[in-house]
Amino acid sequence: MIDATLNFLKDFGAWGLFFHSFIDAIIFPVPAFFTQVSLSMINPSNALWLATVGFFGCLLGTPIGYWIGKVAGRSFLKKILKKSWVDSATEMFNRHGAAAILLGAFTPIPFKIFTILSGSANYSLWKLIGYAAIGRAAKFYTVGALFYCYGTFADKVIDKYFTLIFLGIFIILAVGWFLISKLRSRKNTKSKDGGESNPS
Template sequence: MVDAILFPIPAFFLQVSLSALNPDNALWLATLGFAGCMIGTPIGYAIGRTSGYRLLRRFVKQEKLDRVESLFRKHGEMAILIGSFTPIPFKLFTVASGCTNFPLRKLMLYAAIGRAAKFYIVGLLFYAYGRSAEHMVHGKTLTFIMLAAGALLATVWLLMRVRRKRLNARPNAASKPEDLCP
């Protein structure tokens, strides 16, 4: 839970270490990590809403902060999805969402999709392959799996967005009664 708020060590490292010790508990650990993330996400969001700018200004220059805000307003959904898979601490995305007044329900939705995929991919690897999954996680295998999962989610998101734009751009033929008769 604290990974989504302020804890400096990402939950991923804790999940990998504990899953390597006892692979039979890997799915349970994935569930705990996911649930904790979902509890911590709105707390990180609230921190961003209330004091995020003061906090971020300590670490980021104003020009970069303005740029991040602009990009996050434009591509927040994609940032959250991709951020769920990167080694970048997820708390940056929750706090940034609050700072930019990104809708909380969208943050929760995209965080749920991305974080569930990340936690359960790791959990399933350890559950299926036992301790030998540790070599996959520390090697390039997990990187490729995460990139593929992130790319798949990003593609689905992009296709849904294009479809929604097409549906909104399509004129509604039955909107006026006089349009129905020649």
């Protein structure tokens, strides 16, 4: 059933990837990564365009996944996806919040779990979209760039080094996020100290 659906989506080219990425952020259990790789194998010169199509499809689906979480709550997730995925994502989200959304772009856990969890937890929609944009862009464009630069050989690179590639990208993003958070907290501390020392 799933293989037939993936083949059906692949037949529609970029539009199929757009739709797959859209529903990937909402309910479909298979990541759009597979359709992106299949289409990039056919014509590697279009790989960056396909990455763009997939990226925007995912972003447009993100608010809908968020709304489902608002309305149906996290119990809905256990009805449509593996309990182990839901439990892992919930633990990550409770511990790390925004960082979990970034991490969710690079794990086997379907990204829709994070969009729905964000809605059920009343997390900021705009923050969700912002962090999702960073994480999903990194994933879509890494795959796209590999195919654009290395052609069909990129499939072997991704197959062999997939975990290492995305772990490296995640570490870079996590360090950047940590440094930005530290700078913000320092600025907030300085502004508070300045306000206390100069009462009006």
